[in-house]
Amino acid sequence: MYYKTFDPASELRELIKCYWILESPEEATPERQTIVPDGCMEMIFHYGDLYRQYLPDGNNILQPRCFVIGQLTQPLEIESTGITGIFSVRFHPGGFLPFTNVPIREMENTAVSLEQLFSNDGLEMEQKILNASSVTERIQYIENFLRNRLTDANTIDRIIKTTVETILTANGQLTIETVSKQTNVNRRQLERKFATAIGLSPKQLSKTVRLQATLKMLLSKQFTSFTALAHENEYYDQAHFNKDFKELTGLTPKEFYGDQLKMSALFYGTE
Incomplete structure (x- = not known):
């Protein structure tokens, strides 16, 4: 391959x-x-x-x-x-x-x-x-x-760019209230702009970015236990980690750890 x-x-x-x-x-x-x-x-x-x-x-x-x-x-x-x-x-x-x-x-x-x-x-x-x-x-x-x-390279406005950068830099670990304060844009305005430009809410993008950061640690084996992995990526608790993980991968962390991880890395961004 x-x-x-x-x-x-x-x-x-x-x-x-x-x-x-x-x-x-x-x-x-x-x-x-x-x-x-x-x-x-x-x-x-x-x-x-x-x-x-x-x-x-x-x-x-x-x-x-x-x-x-x-x-x-x-x-x-x-x-x-x-x-x-x-x-x-x-x-x-x-x-x-x-x-x-x-x-x-x-x-x-x-x-x-x-x-x-x-x-x-x-x-x-x-x-x-x-x-x-x-x-x-x-x-x-x-x-x-x-x-x-490409008629206008500036179609994506400053607010979207700044907010996405904030979410990516924080590996999706900030609350939307914190993101809103840091970018000085109210939550409803952010959600409207994200729906139009990205197709996800700020919360959905944050959840996805945090999972991708977690998958990178899984792929590189930079963790001692799934509990430690959840803590490192600032999930509220193990139940929160398992819920988000299964929602986005269809599997529990233990079920996912293996060949699926490598193939998912190939197809979607966790290089």
Whole structure:
């Protein structure tokens, strides 16, 4: 299995966190993987075989070949149907807003095809990405496409940028009341702006960021016990830690610790 990340061009760095590719032959791909929310929307291109997505109601669907996945508020279970070949654009929280007219909140937990989002322009760009012979070509095509759609780099306002930075710096451990005081913006205003730009409330983003910080410690084995891990990441108590963990991963910390951790790290940000 081959996984690698790439930096975006300087003028897109405020909006795009990175590009990544994942390639794997059929026999080396795990049967099912759990994708954990990380606060970042993704634009996915399957130049390999498609992935099956398992729904909360027990049914499953094939994901579109090319799509944007909205903000996740719950674990996403997927499974390869063959050979894996994925190119992805991972946006910063709020980073996808300048490129679409579709309300971000309406995309929650949903894979939306590029045709739905960008019409014929999306279909044309899909073919370029899928038929490209290298990751360098794919990055060139997607950056040209996104630059042409970027009418205003300042679409994400100062309040959103400042608040997101505050949440990230604190690893999601601050209360929303504290965040509101530090940014000097009232809570209701923050929630309205976050719903529009990010598709999550400040509390949801904080919960997600704190979990990601916890997963990084799990991945690097920087903890002595799950109780110590909960304390280190400033959960109220073990019950609070277990509740948030299961809500976002679908498993308890003990159940999750293993192969799932590594695969989730590959797909969603805990590099």
